[in-house]
Amino acid sequence: MPLDTPPSKGAVSVAAGVLRDRQGRVLVTRRADHRHQGGLWEFPGGKIEPGESVEAALARELAEELGIRVQASRPLIRVPYRYPDKQVCLEVHEVTQFEGEPQGLEGQPLRWLPTAALEAGLFPAANRPIITAVRLPGxxxxxxxxxxxxxxxxxxxxxxxxxxxxxxxxxxxxxxxxxxxxxxxxxxxxxxxxxxxxxxxxxxxxxxxxxxxxxxxxxxxxxxxxxxxxxxxxxxxxxxxxxxxxxxxxxxxxxxxxxxxxxxxxxxxxxxxxxxxxxxxxxxxxxxxxxxxxxxxxxxxxxxxxxxxxxxxxxxxxxxxxxxxxxx
Missing domain, CATH: 3.20.20.70 (Aldolase class I)
Structure with missing residues (x-):
């Protein structure tokens, strides 16, 4: 559920990226079945290490997961969320420029989807405000x-x-x-x-x-x-x-x-x-x-x-x- 109070010190901080192709489609990846919220689709990214900035974490995670080099990004939305068994805080950036062709280097399936095809039920609940943000203009x-x-x-x-x-x-x-x-x-x-x-x-x-x-x-x-x-x-x-x-x-x-x-x-x-x-x-x-x-x-x-x-x-x-x- 969305948090009514600031996320606690025990919350897992995650950097997530929204990448678009020339047709405006958005890249999503599928979580491994054995992971938390496994089998669902998500916006790629990963855990922010202690002392690491959001930008640095996002660049590192997308290089490791997708084999791309982030050249520019900007904040999109911050989502604090409490699951029954875990509390997370998603720091989401829109990647405005990157180098390379995204690949699933960790074996994860990838899809480029039109924003209208981002079905909330196929994503973890914490990702759903991101879908809204992706669809809304500035x-x-x-x-x-x-x-x-x-x-x-x-x-x-x-x-x-x-x-x-x-x-x-x-x-x-x-x-x-x-x-x-x-x-x-x-x-x-x-x-x-x-x-x-x-x-x-x-x-x-x-x-x-x-x-x-x-x-x-x-x-x-x-x-x-x-x-x-x-x-x-x-x-x-x-x-x-x-x-x-x-x-x-x-x-x-x-x-x-x-x-x-x-x-x-x-x-x-x-x-x-x-x-x-x-x-x-x-x-x-x-x-x-x-x-x-x-x-x-x-x-x-x-x-x-x-x-x-x-x-x-x-x-x-x-x-x-x-x-x-x-x-x-």
Whole structure:
């Protein structure tokens, strides 16, 4: 199960790597039957030795297991997890550049799989948040309200043209008023190969067949269980470690945490800053987007602090933000 508290000193620290080929497929390897969680597929890697950095451990393990040389990597997600018989902490990096052709040097089978083919049931439970992180982009676009539906739809199309792949429809109003706009938004996002989450309304998301729902912090506090089944995505707004821990317990797929920096929309809010953001997300076993006072240009900074990426409205929505293309 995900940990509600930081991993203990007895946890086994593991460096794991996400490698992609030119087609965007991800490399997975099969665990030997006699090992813990044997017979399941995993992201390659191994134990971090005392005094060894994550980067050094990952490079060593992938050289030993796959015969490749890691040239560059970046943090993707940190997953603390407690099995009935073992506690682990997975330090996962995305390998952005490597040399050599991966081979199973220890006799382990290898597969290159499209991200859509990564079936959670075939992986150890601790690997499942990694699957979510692998599938999610580095930018989560949140829409403004829709005072003028046609202008809103035009801005949506401009946002999609800039490369948005994950969007939240944050439009207020009664469900009957929002549904026609949501239907049109869903048609446009699907045509662009993007995913659309509906803010605050699981029944509407389910009725439309939307890609998922985004819960407010209040809804998260009131939930006793995940409101929509997979393959729907369920996201939640969080403001502190307790809310992140609750999201993990409920099986929420990803969260947003903020505000990281000062925002014009919430001038009285106390910004977290990157130090608190990094500390709070370090033990959250689910992808977390940084929110508040940020732009798409902050994606790499956010990832270096343990985030999945960045989320927002002002600098993300529409054609006139100064960013020609949204980074993945």
């Amino acid at each position: 930018v989560y676009v949140i829409s403004p309200d829709a005072d003028d539906p046609q202008r809103w739809l035009a801005a949506l199309e401009a946002t999609l043209a800039r490369g948005a792949r994950l969007l939240q429809m944050r439009v207020r109003g009664a469900p009957g008023e929002r549904r026609p706009l949501a239907e049109q938004a869903l048609d446009r996002t699907r045509a662009a190969g993007a995913k659309l989450l509906i803010n605050g309304d699981p029944p509407l998301a389910a009725a439309l067949g939307a890609d998922g729902v985004h819960l407010t912090a209040r809804q998260l506090a009131e939930c006793d269980s995940r409101p929509l089944p997979t393959p729907h995505l369920v996201a939640a707004s969080c403001h502190d470690p307790a809310e992140l821990a609750r999201a993990a317990r409920l099986g929420i797929d990803f969260a947003v945490l903020g505000p990281v920096a000062a925002t014009a929309s919430h001038p009285d809010a106390d910004p977290l800053g990157w130090e608190r953001f990094a500390a709070w997300t370090a033990d959250a076993p689910l992808p977390v987007y940084a929110l508040g006072g940020l732009s798409p240009a902050d994606r790499d900074t956010a990832r270096a602090q343990g985030a999945q990426g960045v989320a927002g409205i002002r600098a993300f929505w529409g054609p006139d933000t100064g960013d020609a293309h949204l980074p993945r």
